[in-house]
Amino acid sequence: MFGKSVVIGQYIPLDSAMHRLDPRSKIFFVALGIVTLFLVQSWLSFALLGGFFALLALFARLPFQYVFKSLRPLWVLLVLTLCLHVFFTPDEVLVFFGFLRVSLGGLFKGLFIVARLVLLVVATTLLTLTTSPIELTDGIEGLLSPLKRWGFPAHELAMMMTIALRFIPTLLEEADRIMKAQMARGVDFESGGFMKRIRGLVPLLVPLFVSAFRRAEDLAVAMESRCYRGGIGRTRLRVLRFERRDYVFLSLSFLVFALSLSLSWLTW
């Protein structure tokens, strides 16, 4: 159930222009990209954005198959969306498949949505493949810190995310260990009806929670014994700084996004 194949965070450590960008500018880029992708309505805009993302992937020196690998968990969703649109859009009928009708408009619409989803995933993948989880949380903290003035716990939130990320593999390992131990006591996790399986999870979840609470307590003590008392007055090893390349990258992104938006309004 939980193999070593579970990879959390798909970060690929490379030394590239994309990797060296400030995480804040990459997060900003993704946020803007998502908004743009939802607003644009024409194939031309999609082509432009797709080309831009491909260019960035090239700059990031990422092998293309890595970018596409992140689409793999999505293919069911993609196929489903496509089918729903193809078969259930009331439009001029192209072919009949028994009771199913394939319509031209539906085909286009479906492909359109699929392209949008693919580009969304590619954009976020560009961020997660080139930014380590630590940089990512640093970036989020940086972006949220203006809100601190109104009492928003930006640092605490970022710390929580870092800790959560750090403990996912640990807890998976723990779950694996407990599962094996309970299997040695005759628990069958794999067979039986739904209710039986749910009840079968109790011997796994209770010890897992117990150990998670213990770990949390230990961690809190360890942090306090190293004088951690929240974000106030805390210095950092890596200070985030906007460089020239960030300005270049962001201006370029703005340009492309604006262009694709105007293209879509012009040709729609």
Place this chain on the structure above:
Amino acid sequence: MVVDGVDTRVRGAALREIRQKVGLVFQYPEDQMFEETVFREIAFAPRNMGVEGEELEARVRWAMEAVGLNYEALKDKSPFELSGGQMRRVAIASILSMKPEVLVLDEPTAGLDPQGRTTLLERLQDLRKQWGLTVVLVSHNVEDVARIAERVVVLEGGEVVFDGPVREFFACEHRMRQYGIIPSPLLRAAFLLQARGFEVNPPLTPLELYREIEEKVLVRRKPCSAKV
């Protein structure tokens, strides 16, 4: 792996039966406890095997007594209220209640205080002697091994590099060090005496060392003037 002539790698092997036959106690087994009472915790495994009623109660009682826990006093307590050594023994009892033929324990004394460690090792010894269980103890601790083992198997990089009686294993300091095992102070004292020319047999317990010294080292001295 072959258990009782059954190869576990074969698909469809009777894994359930093997799991019942070979009780596996993982490292820090108290981490796998989840029930509200000690009784329910220990009854969990046999219940999964379909044992019920009086037989179940008898098994829990037997398992608790086999590891030296008082059935009446502890059965309704929460396992999380117990001391570390007690928790460890409850965890071992929760495997024993399946009535396995072989009990495999991974570092069962890790993290226990000296007293808890001694009690546990004694109970394991009893399991073997009184109830005829085969006990496989996985340990890095030379003293634990010396205290209760009969046969020693040394693994190095996944390979068996030594397999023989415990005394044979402890007879050669060179071999122990070759496998990265540091002899206990007891053994070192014996090896030191050997180096000085005394033919002392490597001891397993302090008492044995004392007897050896009495017999082989002290005899050479003149007897005391006051006769015993």
